[in-house]
Amino acid sequence: MALARAAESRCTSCNKGQGKVKISDERFTVWDRNSGRVVAQSPSLHVQVHSCWLNIGLGSCTEYERPSELQMSEDGKAVLAFSPPLDYAQAKPGDAKVEVFYRR
Numbered sequence: 001m002a003l004a005r006a007a008e009s010r011c012t013s014c015n016k017g018q019g020k021v022k023i024s025d026e027r028f029t030v031w032d033r034n035s036g037r038v039v040a041q042s043p044s045l046h047v048q049v050h051s052c053w054l055n056i057g058l059g060s061c062t063e064y065e066r067p068s069e070l071q072m073s074e075d076g077k078a079v080l081a082f083s084p085p086l087d088y089a090q091a092k093p094g095d096a097k098v099e100v101f102y103r104r
Contacts, residue, residue: 005029005067015063023047023065028079030072030103039103046083046097068099078102 005028014020026045031038045068052061068081081099085091 005070008067018062020062020064023067026067028070028081030076030079040101042079042081042101045081045099048083048086050086068097077104 005026009022009024010019011022012019014022026047027042028045029038029042030040047068048066049064050066051063066083066086068083071080071082072078073080079101081101083097085095
């Protein structure tokens with residue numbers, strides 16, 4: 001089994017022209033490596049969005065979108081999607097999101 005994530009695009013005008021990656025519909029697809037047949041596709045996943053409410057100067061704040069971290073089990077039957085907190089030092093319960101997808 002193999003794992004891939006949804007397509008990403010680049011916003012060249014974002015961050016005062018420095019650009020950023022935009023994620024429109026985050027999900028993963030699992031397929032069989034031998035046949036190329038799609039086995040499963042996840043529902044939409046959580047995307048963390050860091051935006052700047054006040055941007056005083058160039059580089060003072062960088063907007064970005066961060067997809068979930070994905071990990072497949074050794075047997076290929078489960079996928080873990082983990083969205084870590086943006087700042088571990090100031091994280092509160094609920095700032096991170098974990099989703100587990102299991103195929104029987």
